[in-house]
Amino acid sequence: MLFHVKMTVKLPADMDPAVATKLKADEKELAQRLQREGQWRHLWRIAGHYANYSVFDVPSVEALHDTLMLLPLFPYMEIEIDGLCRHPSSIHTDDR
Numbered sequence: 001m002l003f004h005v006k007m008t009v010k011l012p013a014d015m016d017p018a019v020a021t022k023l024k025a026d027e028k029e030l031a032q033r034l035q036r037e038g039q040w041r042h043l044w045r046i047a048g049h050y051a052n053y054s055v056f057d058v059p060s061v062e063a064l065h066d067t068l069m070l071l072p073l074f075p076y077m078e079i080e081i082d083g084l085c086r087h088p089s090s091i092h093t094d095d096r
């Protein structure tokens, strides 16, 4: 199942910079592993915002929820999710 996910990161202004740096490094490591494994299909920065648009390819809504909760930045994110399905005019065979 494909999901479009918008993540907006809101770190507290008074967060220790070293803690923020570690959280971002851990987030990057997990995000890159999930991309290599194919669960995190797209990751785009939203220009001008500390936010991203992502596309996840996971077996279920529960799997998406569990994956998002693993993200080190999850406690500091606002997350919006839209389920995706194939458009009848799409030419892409990997849309599911």
Ligand SMILES: O=C(O)CC1=CCC(=O)O1
Pocket: 007, 009, 027, 028, 029, 031, 050, 051, 052, 073
């Ligand atoms: O910077 C972000 O948008 C949050 C994030 C998601 C994956 C990652 O490495 O950072």
